[in-house]
Amino acid sequence: MSATTTPAPGDPATHVHPVHRALRAGTAWFLAPVPLARVAAFRVLIYAFVVLDVLWIRTSVIPHGYVPELYRPTWVARAVHLPPLTPLQGEILLWALLAACAAGVVAVVTGRLQRTTGTLVALGFWVWMLNSQGYGYISHDHLALMVAVTVLPTAGLTRLRDHTPSQAAGWAMRVIQIGVVATYFGSAVLKWMRAGSPAGWANSAVFVWAIMRRGSPLVRWTLEYPWLLIVAQWGLYLIELLSPVVLWLRGRWLYVAVSTFLLFHLATFLALGIHFLPTVVCWAAFLPLERLPFLRTRAAR
Incomplete structure (x- = not known):
């Protein structure tokens, strides 16, 4: 049975710079693994809620298309040069976003195309919200x-019963x-x-x-x-x-x-x-x- 070696007091291994120690602790906290099933379940919840949000809570995008002269884009919308949407564009965006959310839920169940569907939901919802917030009301909720x-989408492939830490x-x-x-x-x-x-x-x-x-x-x-x-x-x-x-x-x-x-x-x-x-x-x-x-x-x- 081999003896356990203890570093000597002067050993460099015993002297870790406080900044390095803080960085390690911060990284460990920020990247603490969680089961993939947690993200999978959360994805289903969020994509289902986005459907509820655009159909019941933030429903102003299509009506905004009739008064484009009132559009006052936020700084993010100005940075990406997002113009006011027409009613037709709002309708197309709504149906595309609903389809992307449905596809996102299916992707979680099947274990395929989760990054792609998640990215489509993110892009569509950001355009929807930037338009919604460009008419005088910023909803911090x-x-x-x-x-x-x-x-x-950055979490990669997840499954509802996969408890692998990630x-x-x-x-x-x-x-x-x-x-x-x-x-x-x-x-x-x-x-x-x-x-x-x-x-x-x-x-x-x-x-x-x-x-x-x-x-x-x-x-x-x-x-x-x-x-x-x-x-x-x-x-x-x-x-x-x-x-x-x-x-x-x-x-x-x-x-x-x-x-x-x-x-x-x-x-x-x-x-x-x-x-x-x-x-x-x-x-x-x-x-x-x-x-x-x-x-x-x-x-x-």
Whole structure:
């Protein structure tokens, strides 16, 4: 039996530069492998939701074609010289996007052409969203969804019952997670910038204005207790500001954090009718989807 050798204190192997150590840790975190089945399940979820999104949530692209003079492209649309779409072009894009999403789901089931179909979904959805956002309204709830359709093709071939760990799959899911968190953290930073200080927004009458404008009977009674709304605004601001912590949570604490954000969106929907579904769906990137009963292999069970 051979003896284990321990490096001497002066051995170069024992001295790793802090920068190199940080880079290794960052790379290991960013490329932490996840099962391919997780990405496969997430692909099906996202492509199915894109269909719902273009048919129910972001339906303004075709009507926009009748008022091209109102088109004010975002800087991304200007960079790629994206013109306003005509109604016919909008119809063609819609059907092409629906077909690409259906093909993307079929590709996951069959294990073929996943990069091709994913790329078509990404290109079509980006054109759809850039047109939708070019008429005076920027919906930050779509940030994570647009990131998701962009990076999913990079994960390569995935299958619903393939539990093989993959760094490419891990990288794609990590980027989507960052997109989800950036939605909230970016909102907190924007509140700070516009109000001049964190207290400027949290102590304002934003919730009063929102409830008076579109509040349901479930929350109108809170107008009689302004202090309660101030407490709620501080709570929301702190949750958004601390949202990056979710990226390092594991196990039970991760589930508590995800549930907190989902309950917040449920409360917002019941109170104000704001659903934020594109971001809500992308929270699935934090969950072990491969553990769903119909995706677990006999060995895993």
